[in-house]
Structure formats: C-alpha cells, structure tokens
Amino acid sequence: EVQLLESGGALVHPGGSLRLSCAASGFTFSNYAMNWVRQTPEEGLECVSAISPTGDITYYADSVKGRFTISRDNSRNILYLQMNSLRADDTGVYYCAKPPGMGTAGWFDPWGQGTLVTVS
Amino acid sequence: DIVMTQSPESLAVSLGERATFKCKSSQSVFHNNNKKNYLGWYQQKPGQPPKLLIYWASTRGSGVPDRFSGSGSGTDFTLTISSLQAEDVAIYYCQQYYSTPVTFGGGTKVEIK
Numbered sequence: 001e002v003q004l005l006e007s008g009g010a011l012v013h014p015g016g017s018l019r020l021s022c023a024a025s026g027f028t029f030s031n032y033a034m035n036w037v038r039q040t041p042e043e044g045l046e047c048v049s050a051i052s053p054t055g056d057i058t059y060y061a062d063s064v065k066g067r068f069t070i071s072r073d074n075s076r077n078i079l080y081l082q083m084n085s086l087r088a089d090d091t092g093v094y095y096c097a098k099p100p101g102m103g104t105a106g107w108f109d110p111w112g113q114g115t116l117v118t119v120s
Numbered sequence: 121d122i123v124m125t126q127s128p129e130s131l132a133v134s135l136g137e138r139a140t141f142k143c144k145s146s147q148s149v150f151h152n153n154n155k156k157n158y159l160g161w162y163q164q165k166p167g168q169p170p171k172l173l174i175y176w177a178s179t180r181g182s183g184v185p186d187r188f189s190g191s192g193s194g195t196d197f198t199l200t201i202s203s204l205q206a207e208d209v210a211i212y213y214c215q216q217y218y219s220t221p222v223t224f225g226g227g228t229k230v231e232i233k
Contacts, residue, residue, distance in 0.1 A: 095169055109175075109182075111169035114169055
C-alpha cells in the first residue's frame with residue numbers, strides 16, 4: 001500500500017523557519033516526481049512546490065519562490081520542504097502528494113494526511 | 121496559470137437523488153496529441169486529505185464507487201453522483217494538470233437536504 005506521512009508542522013513566529021518531511025513507502029520512490037500542496041482558508045488548494053524523480057528539476061509557486069526549498073533523499077525515501085522567512089499567509093495544512101509518474105504534473109494519488117503550519 | 125472555477129459553491133441534495141456540479145477552466149485542458157482531458161476530481165471530507173475520484177475527466181480511481189462519474193471536454197466539466205449517499209457529504213474539487221502549475225477549483229460543498 002502506498003503511504004505518505006508528513007511531519008514537521010508547528011507554530012512559528014513570522015520570519016521563522018521550518019522543515020517539513022514526508023516519508024514515503026509502498027512504491028519505488030525514486031521513480032516518481034513528488035509535490036507539496038498546501039490548503040489555506042484564503043487560497044484553497046495550491047501546489048507550492050514540486051520535484052522531479054532525481055531532484056534536478058524543481059518548481060515553486062511565485063508565492064514561495066526564494067523562501068522555500070524542496071529536496072528529496074531517494075536513499076531514505078523522504079521528501080523535504082525547507083521553509084524560511086515564514087509569513088502569516090503561509091499558515092495552512094501542507095500535504096505531500098504523489099503524481100502518477102515521472103512528470104511533476106498530474107493527478108495526485110495518494111495524499112499524505114497533512115501537517116499543520118501556523119505562522120503567528 | 122489556468123484558473124479553475126467551480127459551481128455552485130454549495131449544494132443540498134436529498135439522499136438517493138442525483139448531485140451534479142460543474143467545473144470550468146480558463147483555457148482548454150484537452151490535449152490533441154493523446155485526445156485526453158487533463159482534468160481530475162477529488163473528494164475531501166472534514167479532517168481528511170483530498171481523495172482522488174476521477175482522472176482524465178472520466179476515469180474512476182481505484183475503488184471509487186460507480187455512482188461517481190465525470191464528463192465534459194475542453195473547458196467545461198461535470199461531476200455527477202447518481203444517487204447521493206450519506207457518506208458522500210464532502211467538498212469536491214476539480215484540478216487541471218494540463219500545464220504547470222497544476223491548479224484547483226475552489227470546491228463545491230455537498231450537504232444532505
């Protein structure tokens with residue numbers, strides 16, 4: 001069974017930093033692109049970052065570009081999101097999500113259970 | 121970015137009745153090369169992550185009941201629940217994956233009348 005388990009969410013002050021992790025199991029992690037999708041009351045569902053299977057291609061939403069860094073450790077099957085210079089509008093639930101193949105775009109199945117980031 | 125617009129924002133339907141909601145994209149998500157619409161639908165229940173229902177606009181995900189069906193092409197799409205069950209109370213989102221960034225609609229909330 002494919003499983004994604006996020007961790008690292010917390011309450012942080014504006015300007016602070018957090019690192020989110022997503023532990024993947026049940027599939028060959030290194031064969032798939034991965035995404036971070038956040039859900040906020042203001043913006044709804046937003047794909048904030050994505051990474052190719054080998055990590056050489058990344059995508060960032062304009063809202064997080066220059067502040068967030070996505071990375072992956074294929075030897076440990078873990079996806080990361082380093083979040084710096086956090087702002088109040090970064091508050092939300094952050095999900096890792098698996099697209100169907102090597103490309104970063106696609107439908108997402110499954111999603112992790114989410115981790116809550118609160119900037120206040 | 122492709123903007124996804126869903127309607128209505130909320131919908132109240134009696135148990136056993138049909139529920140239909142719409143999703144419109146700001147540009148076509150139909151790819152001429154493979155003749156597919158790059159459109160998915162998700163169901164989100166309170167406190168849970170979104171769950172994939174439909175991809176390629178009309179293909180049901182694994183284990184999705186056949187009362188859920190998707191239709192449409194180009195810019196206009198529909199999700200139909202043929203006979204609403206109590207467990208279908210949720211928010212439903214559409215998503216385009218035709219271009220990066222993938223984008224989602226604002227959702228339609230389904231309640232029991």
